[in-house]
Amino acid sequence: MKGLRKALCALAMSSIAIFQVHAEEKVINVGTLSWEDLTPITGVTKKVLEDSGYTVKVTSFSEWGIAYAALGKGDIQILASQIDYVAQDYWNKNKRKLEKISPVSHGLYQGIAVPKYVPIDSLEQLNDNADKFGGKIIGIEPGSGLMSDASRAVSDYGLKLQLVEGSTVAMTAALKSAIDRKEWVAVTIWDPSWMSQKFEMKYLQDPKGVFPPPQGYYWIGKKGFSEENPRAREVLAGIYLPLAAITAMNAEVKDGKTMDQAVADWTAKNADLLKRWENIKSY
Incomplete structure (x- = not known):
């Protein structure tokens, strides 16, 4: 039993x-x-x-x-x-x-970047070259975390460039067009993205730490x-x-x-x- x-x-x-x-x-x-x-x-x-x-x-x-x-x-x-x-x-x-x-x-990172052929390395250098960038930073969709941080960067660095709201598609088209012509362009961008493989880009240094770490x-x-x-x-x-x-x-x-x-x-x-x-x- x-x-x-x-x-x-x-x-x-x-x-x-x-x-x-x-x-x-x-x-x-x-x-x-x-x-x-x-x-x-x-x-x-x-x-x-x-x-x-x-x-x-x-x-x-x-x-x-x-x-x-x-x-x-x-x-x-x-x-x-x-x-x-x-x-x-x-x-x-x-x-x-x-x-x-x-x-x-x-590893997600977001920031403002320029093509590698553009001879500046920091957000602090944007104002001195505003005319070469057409007075604009090309952004993406309004309301995104990246655009919120970019807007804060414009304020904290006292940038004279306008942060242009738009779309990822429009930003990508503007970036490709500028690179094809070897023109100066500043864009809001992130990793991971196919753009980091397609285009030779560099993030502008952010000494004030506006953009979050990876x-x-x-x-x-x-x-x-x-x-x-x-x-x-x-x-x-x-x-x-x-x-x-x-x-x-x-x-x-x-x-x-x-x-x-x-x-x-x-x-x-x-x-x-x-x-x-x-x-x-x-x-």
């Missing part, structure tokens, strides 16, 4: 463990923004989660506020974000409802995600995508591939790395 009780207890514990595994085998709702640093991170993570037995649904948002609101409400479960600087305000506002899961990349990317989740999804959390914790890989995938997209194709090719070339990421403890 005693042996039977032990056997039944062991069976019960085994059944609970099996139930927990099966209970977690479900859809993971992932949020992202359609930006060239976040889409490769999301795409590669989706592939790893799917290889680990999950069904992954991805929802794309237009800006941080909407994405963080959706995460806080539970409309999505996880989101890759730079919470130290770029999205710090959104993180601070919502962090009581959220949790930091794991780092997934590092930033990390984290998977963040709705509070309780790790406790409810321990195996998924372990999978996420194993993923780390170097900045060079993000840049390379975006360069392939610029050359004509879709992002899905670029992600598929990168994951195929790095199958051994993905296997190591997927080699997690079983629950």
